[in-house]
Amino acid sequence: MESGVINDVAVRASELRGKRVTIVGLGRGRTSVGLARFLAGAGAVITVTDSRGAADLSEGIARLGELPVALRLGVRDDEAVADSDYVFVIPGISPSVSTIVRAEQLGIPVLTEIGLFFRLCPAPIVGITGTKGKTTTTTLIGRVLSQGDRPVIVAGNIGEAVIHRLPEITPRHWVVLELSSFQLETLRASPHMAVITNVTQDHLDYHGSEEAYVKAKRSIIAWQTHQDFAVLNLDDPTVVAMHTGSDGQLFPFSVAQRLRRGAFLDGGQLVVQDGHGRHAILEATALRIPGRHNVANALAASAVGVIAGIPDEGIAAALRTFEGVPHRQEVVADVDGVLYVNNSQGTTPNATITAIETYDRPAVLILGGVGKGVDFGTMAEVVQRRARGAVLIGQAADEIERALRHAPARRRDAPLVIERASSMPEAVERARRIAKAGDVVLLSPACASFDMFKDMADRGDQFRHAVLEQTAKVSGR
Structure with missing residues (x-):
């Protein structure tokens, strides 16, 4: 897949009024319906296409409810996008499918929900990715940041699309997003704080190779500036190598090494060391979630908390009371x-x-x-x-x-x-x-x-x- 197939051009919400927008892929509606809700609120004229029939899309159709959306289901008509001003593709649909290729040939901007959100969001974003541990770490970070005095929104791959919540987001918010490889694959922006929990083989049936999968994950730090932070698992060589060429400040975490800067275990205690000194958070035995991997997740959340200025006791309280996420241990x-x-x-x-x-x-x-x-x-x-x-x-x-x-x-x-x-x-x-x-x-x-x-x-x-x-x-x- 060429990196420029989906271009995520800069679009202002006001520019969508009266525009004809096609969403390629309805699925279960987690992304497509939230996106449709936002586009409808912006005054766009919306069509949703999916090659699957209505019987296979009942959940997505139900979620659409009374939204003013035209449906084209059960056929793959590449010319359906011909009269569109913009085309959006949902995560998991390859940019190489013929409908998307046809839109590109016609010069129609092809965008993603998460790419548009990054361009329009007024608040700093904390993004979390990794093969495993994303949801636990995302939820933990949301709890940690909630110990501060700024409102927090937790969304992304962890639930419904975040873009329809844009009207409520202010510059004072923290926005915490779980980001999958499908979402990152075509993203041309990086969050202010990017967390990578680990990277091992996954979704090779979609990406085609481990190299393509790693490249997709790397987008979370690829576009960072010197003002941003890369919170990376120092115990994972693949993750460490991904930082090469990124301008984000490295702020690592490790369960195996003591660090001069970053989050680590010291005598069984979770510790964060930054430019202002040593932050002793809590004993690892105080965590309610089992396993060494969850200690790593807690270290990542602690690192984000310290960078964000959350008091040590607030970070500890969030970690100590966290009992885990359903379907994960x-x-x-x-x-x-x-x-x-x-x-x-x-x-x-x-x-x-x-x-x-x-x-x-x-x-x-x-x-x-x-x-x-x-x-x-x-x-x-x-x-x-x-x-x-x-x-x-x-x-x-x-x-x-x-x-x-x-x-x-x-x-x-x-x-x-x-x-x-x-x-x-x-x-x-x-x-x-x-x-x-x-x-x-x-x-x-x-x-x-x-x-x-x-x-x-x-x-x-x-x-x-x-x-x-x-x-x-x-x-x-």
Whole structure:
């Protein structure tokens, strides 16, 4: 993909009145509907196109409600954009699709919601990206900044489109945005503070290569100036290398190294060192969210808090009271000595490895879904070492089973139990029967969810419901 295919030209809201605007992609409506709401408020004449039919887009259509929008669904008509003044493309739709290419050929400006927001937002933006940890870190940063005296808006990939909230945003606000690789891919602006939690292989089915994926992520710091801050994970070599060529001030965080400048662990305490001295925030043991990866997330949030001038005690209070985000290492139940954990957000092999290593107990895993073009080999080796069993679901079940059987066996006298399930209730039932007291039943699928579920949240909700229903029956015997 050429970097200039989507140009995100400078557009003022006042320039949209009476203009014909086409939004390419309705989807579930998280981005497209918020964008349509903003455009309608600006007086634009809006058409939404999607090659899928109405039956597949019921959620997005419902979210549109009474908005004055014309729909062109179920066909891919490249000439539908011919009479448009502007074309917007939603995240996840490749700039190389024929409709977008046709708009470019016709000289029609092609924009993105997040690109337009960056140009129009009057407030400083804190942007967070990474393969994993984005949502937790975004939420944490929102909590930390809320300890100050400025209003805070948390949005982006974490929820609905942020652009329709522009009318309420003032220069006094902090705007905290979770940014995906899809949103960053064509962005030609960077936030005042940019956080990168980590970068490992993901979405290769979309980006085509690891290099293209890393390049997309790097956009979050690529356009920074000397007045901006790059809050980067110093323990991730890929993230460190991404800073080369960026003008943003490096303000790193690390769980493994003591730093002269940045956020780090010192004797089990979260510490931030800046030009004004040492900020001792709190003991890592005071965090309610488990795992070394969450210590890193808390360090990143602490760094942002110190840069923003939040008092140390305010940062500590935000971290100390944070109990996590649904579908991310979410403890659902603890029955008969078996812990049930919902990590539906674990959609890559590396995320599943992190989840397994969070718990010092044997795991029974629920794995599978739609693969992202990433190899399962390393994950399979960790599963063989650390797990008692694996229940496989979804399209990638065959590929995961091959990887598990090819990996070195944990013990010949107690081989890894591998079973299949065709639904989440069946997967939970099989995992429950495999598990023994002291184990963790862990939903961390290492895959996307769209073969069997509406989305990642639906998968996690079905897991939670099945666990609570089945463990209640067991407890009631």
